[in-house]
Amino acid sequence: MRELFHEIGSSLRQNKLRTALTGFAVSWGIFLLITLLGAGNGLMNSFMGNMNQYVSQSITVEGWRTSKPYAGYKENRRIHLDTKDLSYTQGKDWEGRIRGVITATTGTSLTLTLGSRTVDGWMEGKMPQHLEQEKLQMAAGRYINQGDMDGCRKVMVLSLAQAKELNPDEPEAIIGAWVSAGKIAFRVIGIYHTDEQSWRRSCPIPYTTYKAIYDPSDKIESITFTVEGPRTLEEHQAFEKEYGDAIRRRHSIAPDDQRGIWIDNGYTQNLQMSNASRILQIAMWILGLLTLVSGIVGVSNIMLITVKERTHEFGIRKAIGAKPADVLKLIIAESVSITALFGYVGMLLGMVACEILDKTVGQKGVNIGFEEIKMLVNPSVGVDVAIEATVLLVLAGTLAGIIPAWKAARVKPIEALRAE
Numbered sequence: 355m356r357e358l359f360h361e362i363g364s365s366l367r368q369n370k371l372r373t374a375l376t377g378f379a380v381s382w383g384i385f386l387l388i389t390l391l392g393a394g395n396g397l398m399n400s401f402m403g404n405m406n407q408y409v410s411q412s413i414t415v416e417g418w419r420t421s422k423p424y425a426g427y428k429e430n431r432r433i434h435l436d437t438k439d440l441s442y443t444q445g446k447d448w449e450g451r452i453r454g455v456i457t458a459t460t461g462t463s464l465t466l467t468l469g470s471r472t473v474d475g476w477m478e479g480k481m482p483q484h485l486e487q488e489k490l491q492m493a494a495g496r497y498i499n500q501g502d503m504d505g506c507r508k509v510m511v512l513s514l515a516q517a518k519e520l521n522p523d524e525p526e527a528i529i530g531a532w533v534s535a536g537k538i539a540f541r542v543i544g545i546y547h548t549d550e551q552s553w554r555r556s557c558p559i560p561y562t563t564y565k566a567i568y569d570p571s572d573k574i575e576s577i578t579f580t581v582e583g584p585r586t587l588e589e590h591q592a593f594e595k596e597y598g599d600a601i602r603r604r605h606s607i608a609p610d611d612q613r614g615i616w617i618d619n620g621y622t623q624n625l626q627m628s629n630a631s632r633i634l635q636i637a638m639w640i641l642g643l644l645t646l647v648s649g650i651v652g653v654s655n656i657m658l659i660t661v662k663e664r665t666h667e668f669g670i671r672k673a674i675g676a677k678p679a680d681v682l683k684l685i686i687a688e689s690v691s692i693t694a695l696f697g698y699v700g701m702l703l704g705m706v707a708c709e710i711l712d713k714t715v716g717q718k719g720v721n722i723g724f725e726e727i728k729m730l731v732n733p734s735v736g737v738d739v740a741i742e743a744t745v746l747l748v749l750a751g752t753l754a755g756i757i758p759a760w761k762a763a764r765v766k767p768i769e770a771l772r773a774e
Contacts (some may be wrong), residue, residue: 396733
């Protein structure tokens with residue numbers, strides 16, 4: 355074995371160009387594969403993160419403006435949902451199909467004041483379930499609970515951006531403080547997380563408190579609920595049409611007027627986003643496999659050329675007593691040594707490239723109008739995937755050289771010596 359490695363080392367030193375070309379083909383194939391897979395994983399992580407942030411498993415219904423005249427009413431009529439719509443949604447007609455019904459109020463713009471500092475706020479009446487439905491992350495304190503609702507408490511939740519403006523030195527210290535909203539003071543019970551450029555200015559207060567102070571009418575801003583039964587995209591779309599038509603009839607809206615009632619169906623959005631995610635994953639795997647195939651082809655071509663160039667050498671070896679198995683063993687050992695060494699180098703360089711992507715492109719974001727999202731999130735490849743890809747490329751390169759090596763090993767010495 356020691357003599358074999360010595361011979362391999364001697365052969366590599368004597369054929370530096372051939373070794374460099376083979377090594378470059380192996381390293382480049384692995385490097386490109388790992389870099390592309392890492393970038394694809396980063397894109398997928400960004401895609402899935404944003405999908406989870408904005409898509410919810412619920413349906414929200416709001417009134418809007420009609421686009422067509424109907425039943426004696428003119429077009430552009432403002433539609434307001436009311437408590438009767440809420441009772442209807444909770445009623446027997448939808449029993450067993452709709453659950454977890456909640457509502458919210460319209461908002462009121464007020465100036466929040468704490469000492470000498472002020473900030474704009476948008477007061478909204480919310481229920482405890484809105485914390486999960488809107489996917490808010492609490493930075494400190496708590497959200498509205500049922501006790502706040504039952505007692506009509508004057509409490510509010512601020513965004514982190516608002517808390518920083520009212521108390522720049524220690525935003526979390528604002529919890530427990532009384533903040534004036536116009537002429538009424540509310541005690542801050544929590545802060546929900548936002549970044550520095552967040553568009554959120556909402557200040558949730560208990561729904562019952564808002565209705566008692568700002569809007570005693572029966573009008574409501576929205577109805578949110580979850581559904582049971584539908585599973586496929588077609589089933590959810592059919593349910594959405596059935597429910598939407600029922601609400602349109604209650605408000606004398608034309609059946610084909612899709613603008614009078616606005617329905618935000620988180621289920622269909624989630625299914626559509628999941629389909630898009632699967633398509634993106636398939637595309638990335640196809641791209642990765644094509645890259646791997648191109649690397650295998652490159653390595654295979656180099657190995658074919660290498661074996662052909664050494665036919666004369668093999669003839670000399672056989673003329674002095676080498677057996678066909680000895681020639682074959684030498685070629686395979688040399689192929690494995692080159693591809694394993696340079697494959698490892700390519701794997702390391704690919705993982706370094708992924709780290710560079712994370713520190714550069716991964717830190718940049720894209721402004722989508724109201725928020726900035728990252729382009730890549732953790733663009734990396736698992737060590738197991740990197741090793742498996744490297745081993746596969748090494749085996750492919752080695753197997754590519756076995757057939758011509760076997761043919762060269764079986765050539766008669768006199769014919770091999772004639773080869774140029």
